[in-house]
Amino acid sequence: MKKHIMSESCLLDESIICDLNELCELCNINTELVIEMINEGVISPAEPDQGQWLFGSLEIHRLQTAMRLQRDLRINLPGVALALDLLEELTELRRKCRRIADIR
DSSP states (O other), X not given: OXXXXXXXXXXXXXXXXXXXXXXXXXXXXXXXXXXXXXXXXXXOXXXXXXXXXXXXXXXXXXXXHHHXXXXXXXXXXXXXXXXXXXXXXXXXXXXXXXXXXXXX
16 A cells, blocks of 8 residues: 555545555554444445455545544544434535535
8 A cells, every 4th residue: 555645634545445454554543443443333344355354535534533533522432433424414415405506
């Protein structure tokens, strides 16, 4: 994997795909916490490629947001999963509203 410049919440290369070890290094997080997040539905790896989990830019962004929610608001993992799902739904609803407004 080539190196990508990241800030805490900004991934510059949206086509990135990394395995579990690369994800942990990229986001400065331990493997056990990533596995807990997968089990709680916070992130979902892509179908395994030759037996290893793969993560794309959307999952990396969810992981970064999850870490901020845990750190800043002290939300537990089930709460983080729910908050992320609601944030994604809100984003989609806002996108639909903009499309409707553009049609008028």
